[in-house]
Every structure is written in C-alpha cells, then in structure tokens.
Amino acid sequence: MRSADRRLLRKLSEMMSALLEGELPTSTSRPTTRTKELLELSQSVDGLVESLRQANGFINALAAGNLDTEVPPRNFLVSPFKSLHSSLRHLTWQTEQIAKGHLTQQVDFLGDFSRVYNAMLESMREKKRVEEALHENERLLSNVFAGIRDGIIVIDKESTIVRANPAVADWYSDSTPLVGKKCYQALHNRSTPCEGCPCSIMFERGEPTQSIFPRTYKGSPIQWIDRHTFPLIDRDTGETHGAILYLRDVTERKNAEDQLMASLREKEVLMREIHHRVKNNFQVVSGIIALQAGYLEDAQWAALLKDTEARIRAMAYVYEKLYESDDLSNVNIREYLTNIILDIMAFYSERSTHISLSTDIEGVSLDVDTAVSLGLIITELITNSIRHAFVDRSEGKIVVRLQGTAPDEYELFTSDNGSGLPPDVELGGGRSLGLNLVLAFSKKIEATIQVERSGGTQITIKFRDTAAGAQA
Amino acid sequence: MPSEKNRGYRFQWKDLGDIEEGRPNLGASMNVSVYRLLQYTLREVITAELGSDKARQLFVDAGKLAGSEFCRNLLNTDLRFSEFLSHVQSKLKDLNIGILRVEKADEEKLELVLTVMEDLDCSGLPVLGETVCDYDEGLLAGILGTYTGREFVVKEVDCWASGSRVCRFEARPKER
Numbered sequence: 001m002r003s004a005d006r007r008l009l010r011k012l013s014e015m016m017s018a019l020l021e022g023e024l025p026t027s028t029s030r031p032t033t034r035t036k037e038l039l040e041l042s043q044s045v046d047g048l049v050e051s052l053r054q055a056n057g058f059i060n061a062l063a064a065g066n067l068d069t070e071v072p073p074r075n076f077l078v079s080p081f082k083s084l085h086s087s088l089r090h091l092t093w094q095t096e097q098i099a100k101g102h103l104t105q106q107v108d109f110l111g112d113f114s115r116v117y118n119a120m121l122e123s124m125r126e127k128k129r130v131e132e133a134l135h136e137n138e139r140l141l142s143n144v145f146a147g148i149r150d151g152i153i154v155i156d157k158e159s160t161i162v163r164a165n166p167a168v169a170d171w172y173s174d175s176t177p178l179v180g181k182k183c184y185q186a187l188h189n190r191s192t193p194c195e196g197c198p199c200s201i202m203f204e205r206g207e208p209t210q211s212i213f214p215r216t217y218k219g220s221p222i223q224w225i226d227r228h229t230f231p232l233i234d235r236d237t238g239e240t241h242g243a244i245l246y247l248r249d250v251t252e253r254k255n256a257e258d259q260l261m262a263s264l265r266e267k268e269v270l271m272r273e274i275h276h277r278v279k280n281n282f283q284v285v286s287g288i289i290a291l292q293a294g295y296l297e298d299a300q301w302a303a304l305l306k307d308t309e310a311r312i313r314a315m316a317y318v319y320e321k322l323y324e325s326d327d328l329s330n331v332n333i334r335e336y337l338t339n340i341i342l343d344i345m346a347f348y349s350e351r352s353t354h355i356s357l358s359t360d361i362e363g364v365s366l367d368v369d370t371a372v373s374l375g376l377i378i379t380e381l382i383t384n385s386i387r388h389a390f391v392d393r394s395e396g397k398i399v400v401r402l403q404g405t406a407p408d409e410y411e412l413f414t415s416d417n418g419s420g421l422p423p424d425v426e427l428g429g430g431r432s433l434g435l436n437l438v439l440a441f442s443k444k445i446e447a448t449i450q451v452e453r454s455g456g457t458q459i460t461i462k463f464r465d466t467a468a469g470a471q472a
Numbered sequence: 473m474p475s476e477k478n479r480g481y482r483f484q485w486k487d488l489g490d491i492e493e494g495r496p497n498l499g500a501s502m503n504v505s506v507y508r509l510l511q512y513t514l515r516e517v518i519t520a521e522l523g524s525d526k527a528r529q530l531f532v533d534a535g536k537l538a539g540s541e542f543c544r545n546l547l548n549t550d551l552r553f554s555e556f557l558s559h560v561q562s563k564l565k566d567l568n569i570g571i572l573r574v575e576k577a578d579e580e581k582l583e584l585v586l587t588v589m590e591d592l593d594c595s596g597l598p599v600l601g602e603t604v605c606d607y608d609e610g611l612l613a614g615i616l617g618t619y620t621g622r623e624f625v626v627k628e629v630d631c632w633a634s635g636s637r638v639c640r641f642e643a644r645p646k647e648r
Contacts, residue, residue, distance in 0.1 A: 074601070074635035082630075082637045086587045090573030097554040104558050109571060109589075 005033050012045050024053050051077050058085075067092060103128055151225075151247030154232065157240070159183050159199060168247055171225075174217055183245065189216070199243050202229045206240060212250060224254035268328060275323040282316030307383060307434070310347055314340050314379040318372050330365035333374065333402060337361050340375050341382055341400060348386045354395045355386065361402040364410070366465050373441040374402075374412065374463075380434040381414045381459060389418020389456065408465045417456040427451060483537060485545045501568075504592060511593065511607065531606035532613070539614020549619050553579050556619055568592070570608075575640070582620060584643040586612060587630075591639050594632040603631035605639050612641055620645070 008031050018025040027046045033039055054072035059081055061069035067089050071082055087110055094105040103125045107114040145152060151168030155161050164178040172178060175186045183199065184190040193200065198209040209229045215222045225247050232242035286309050293305035317339050321331045338359060345352045382398065390396035401413040425431050427449060428439045442449050447463035491500045519527040543549065551559055554577065561572040570588040577584050589595065593605045605628050613626040623646040630636035
C-alpha cells in the first residue's frame with residue numbers, strides 16, 4: 001500500500017472515531033489517492049460528515065425553537081425531524097390563528113399533545129360561546145335600555161348608580177356621568193340620603209315603592225318625575241342586592257292634574273257659595289211666609305202657611321247640610337232627617353210636647369235629590385201625625401227608622417200610635433195635600449209605599465239611592 | 473363517460489357519476505397504488521409524446537381545474553381565510569388526499585407556505601431527486617384561486633421524491 005493511501009485510510013479512521021465521539025471532523029480535503037475504491041470511500045465519509053454537519057445544525061436550531069431555519073435538502077438523516085419541523089411550523093400558524101380568535105383549528109398527528117391541545121381548544125370554544133351568549137345578552141339589554149324612552153337607573157345597596165339608560169342621562173345631563181354617583185346626588189343634588197328615601201323603604205320592606213318628585217334643575221323641561229322602585233333580586237340566592245328605578249316624565253300629567261284640582265277647588269267654593277245662598281234664600285222665603293201667617297186672622301189659612309213654611313225649611317236644611325259638608329253632592333241622611341224631625345217637633349211645640357219620639361236612622365250618605373224628597377216626605381208624615389193623630393190624647397209616640405236592606409236599597413218606616421188615618425183618606429185620594437205630596441215625592445225617587453192602619457198609622461217606603469244607581 | 477371524440481368536452485362535476493349507485497359493493501374507495509398506477513403511466517405516455525416540461529404543465533393545469541371544481545362543489549367559500557384553510561385541511565384529510573398543514577400565511581399578501589404529508593401522489597415513492605407533485609401544485613392553485621378570485625402560482629419546493637419527508641409548497645398570487 002502506498003504511503004498516501006495509508007495516510008488517507010488513517011485520516012478516514014480518525015474521522016470515523018471522531019464521529020463516534022460525537023465530534024464533527026474536517027473533511028479529507030481533496031485526497032490524492034489513485035485507488036478508485038479508496039477515493040469512493042473518502043467521498044462517502046466526507047458526504048456523511050457533511051450530512052451530519054447539516055443535520056446537527058438543523059436539529060440544534062429546531063431544539064432552540066428556531067423554526068425558520070433552512071431544512072437541509074435531500075438529507076435523510078433528519079427525515080423524522082423534517083416532519084416534526086413541519087408540524088411545529090403548522091402548530092405555530094394554528095396558534096397564531098387561535099390568538100386572533102379563530103378557534104376552528106384542530107391539531108392532528110401529534111399524539112397526546114394533540115389530544116390535550118384539542119381539549120384546550122374545545123374549552124376555549126365553549127368559553128367563547130358563553131362569552132358570545134353573554135355579549136348577545138348584554139347587547140340586547142343595552143338596546144332595551146337605549147330603546148326605552150323612560151328613565152331607568154340601577155343602583156346597588158349603597159345607593160350607588162351602576163347603570164343608567166340614555167334617556168335618564170339626557171334628563172340629568174347636568175349630573176353626568178351618573179354611574180358611580182349616589183342616586184341622591186345625581187337625582188336630588190344632595191350630599192346625604194333623602195328623608196323617607198323610597199329606595200331605603202324598598203330595601204327595608206322588600207316591596208316596590210312609588211312616588212312623584214320634582215325635578216328642580218333650572219331650564220329642564222321636565223318638572224315632575226314618577227319614580228317606581230323595584231328590588232333587584234339575585235335569582236340564585238334570592239337576596240336583594242340593588243334596586244331598579246323606573247322614572248317617567250309626568251310633568252304634563254301632573255300639570256294637568258294640578259289644573260284640574262285647582263279647577264275642582266274653585267268649583268267646590270262656588271258650589272258651597274251656591275248652597276249657602278240657596279239656603280239663605282229658602283230661609284228668607286220661610287221668614288216671609290211666617291210673617292205673612294202672623295197677619296192672617298183665619299187660623300186655617302195660617303195653618304196652611306205654617307205647613308208651607310215647614311216644607312221650605314225642610315228644603316233649606318238640605319242646602320245647609322251640603323254647605324257644611326265636605327261632600328257637595330251627598331247628604332248624611334241621619335243628620336238631615338233628625339234635624340228636620342226635631343225642627344218640626346219644635347215648630348209644632350204646642351201640639352208635640354206630649355209626644356215621644358224614637359228615631360233609628362242609619363248614617364248613610366244619599367244623593368241630594370233623594371235627600372230632598374225624603375226630607376219633604378218625612379216633613380209631611382211627621383206634621384200629619386203631630387197635627388191629626390193625637391187630637392184629644394194625653395200622650396203619643398212617633399217612630400222613625402231608616403235602614404239599608406240591600407246595596408243601595410233602603411227602607412224608611414214611620415209610625416204613630418194615634419187614631420190612625422180616617423178610612424176615607426187614601427194616598428193620592430185628593431183629600432190630603434200632605435199625603436198627595438208624599439205620593440208625589442215617592443214617585444220622584446221611584447219608591448213603593450205601604451200603609452198600615454192597625455193601632456195607628458204605619459207607613460213603609462222602599463227606595464233606591466238614585467245617584468248610586470246612576471253611577472252603577 | 474364522456475366520448476373521447478368529443479374534442480369540445482368540458483369537465484363537469486356531475487361527470488364523476490353516481491358512485492354509490494354504480495359501486496354498491498366496492499364503494500367510493502380504492503387502493504392508492506391504483507391511483508398512482510393511473511397517474512404515472514399517464515405521465516410516461518404524455519412525457520413520451522410531448523416531452524417532460526409539457527407533461528408537467530399539463531398535470532399542473534389538470535390539477536388546477538380539479539382544484540377549482542373541488543372548491544366550487546365541496547368547500548365553503550364564505551369562511552374567513554384562516555377558517556377556510558382549516559376547512560380545506562379537514563376536507564383533504566377526510567378524503568384521504570393528504571395531511572395539509574399551513575406553515576406560514578400572510579393574509580394581506582396572500583402568500584402561503586403549505587405542506588402535505590402522506591401525500592396521495594408521492595409519499596413512499598423512491599427518491600427520484602426531483603419534485604413530482606405537479607398535480608398537487610395545480611390542485612392547491614385551483615382551490616386558492618377560486619376562493620380568492622385571483623390566479624395563484626404554487627411551486628413545490630420539497631417533495632418526498634426529492635428526499636424530504638413532507639411535500640412543501642409555496643403559494644402566492646400571480647403577478648399582474
């Protein structure tokens with residue numbers, strides 16, 4: 001063997017030993033051998049060293065996470081690493097897409113890593129679905145908030161505003177931002193909670209409250225706000241953790257109500273004045289008739305005038321009661337009839353001193369028209385008893401009762417234990433003006449009359465309160 | 473089967489026929505080697521007739537037509553770009569064509585680096601020292617072109633047949 005070949009073989013042997021030691025030797029650098037087989041061996045060893053050098057660089061770069069490293073072409077030593085390199089580059093791209101929110105990625109062919117990674121992706125997709133559902137709910141809630149033209153404020157238990165819709169923010173533009181302020185600061189420009197705060201009452205009772213309060217800010221077209229306060233209840237725990245304030249601009253309604261109330265008060269004053277004047281006029285007429293009676297010498301004519309005077313006084317009493325009452329259209333029938341009865345007893349005192357009176361009249365309020373008719377009926381019946389029932393008798397008794405028999409239905413009962421109506425005297429028979437008037441006024445209030453003549457006279461009148469009937 | 477005499481033949485998706493009806497027993501699948509038998513014998517005949525460059529170009533053109541029809545008939549083109557790529561990946565896997573992976577994607581420039589593992593055309597071939605996935609180049613160009621509405625150029629830079637374990641493709645829109 002030539003010495004050059006021997007040196008080359010030694011060199012190749014050293015190179016193989018170095019490779020086995022994990023080192024990368026230098027190449028044979030143009031061997032000078034003439035032996036064909038040795039030259040081919042030298043070229044193969046150089047090729048192997050070069051392939052290992054490329055593989056070493058590629059694998060080290062891959063191990064360092066440098067995925068942009070060049071893949072050595074036609075190098076079979078790194079074939080599995082090329083697959084890994086490709087998988088890692090793809091995984092990097094997939095992760096970039098995931099970071100952008102594209103969660104439709106799916107990792108395959110990386111064994112357990114794929115399984116765990118895909119489980120994480122599914123978890124992220126589920127989270128995203130939940131977030132999207134929450135976002136959709138939030139969007140819907142915001143749209144509802146924004147769409148409602150009335151004001152909505154949500155406060156926590158410390159009265160701090162946590163949410164307010166655009167409508168209320170517009171109303172209270174001088175206090176914006178509303179969120180973060182106490183409701184009494186934002187709505188009432190106060191530094192401390194309001195007296196009788198409806199929110200505090202709602203928190204204490206756990207029930208909705210409602211109140212109307214003024215908007216005091218100058219220049220605001222809104223002057224009155226109707227506030228409904230509802231508890232904000234946690235559906236899971238059932239605890240109240242805040243309140244919803246629903247605010248409605250009622251300025252127009254409130255102003256209309258105020259005008260209506262003012263108008264009503266004005267009408268009440270006018271009505272009271274009218275009742276007062278009517279009563280006075282009746283009293284004047286009554287006084288004139290009394291004076292006139294004093295000039296008559298004929299006792300029969302004087303008695304007739306006295307009866308007329310009694311009737312006018314009965315009517316005057318109605319207007320006196322209306323004038324004195326808070327209710328300008330209904331009369332307390334017990335006070336009214338008792339007044340009339342006592343007045344008649346006093347009016348005919350020369351004939352009534354030996355007559356005892358028993359009244360049991362229910363304290364109901366009846367319409368003024370019904371009351372007037374009843375007043376005139378009772379005037380006639382009591383006057384009749386006083387004047388005719390107890391002639392030549394040392395004592396007598398008159399009973400008056402009025403009671404409800406059904407809703408809006410009443411029964412007036414009068415009786416005396418006198419001589420009784422003469423057999424030829426009938427209601428509507430024409431002989432007695434008083435009884436004719438009783439019949440006429442009974443018809444006016446659509447009453448039925450029943451007359452009994454056993455041991456005196458008993459008259460039962462059943463009627464409905466016409467005003468109540470009309471209202472029904 | 474279209475008539476070979478019909479020189480005006482234009483491929484339509486329906487020409488694939490009703491495989492379910494036609495192959496009730498054998499089904500839609502066949503052995504990969506049969507597919508390769510068809511492709512490489514065809515390649516030899518065309519190469520012999522028209523030369524290597526022309527043969528490669530014809531395979532690219534056929535792949536592009538296939539990719540375009542594939543996209544129109546099997547893919548959802550309403551998806552966003554990255555979702556569309558995942559969709560293509562899933563579809564190619566389901567049809568056992570190959571395991572597509574995206575190594576890089578510039579969504580603004582529409583420049584991509586894609587790899588296909590276990591490729592239908594080449595994985596497992598003996599090392600020939602050159603890339604052979606001309607049909608795949610066209611297929612990817614057809615899919616991307618139909619999705620984006622722009623013509624694409626796809627070049628295979630690594631191939632199993634050239635000594636790599638994966639086929640790597642660089643894709644970009646054709647310069648106007």
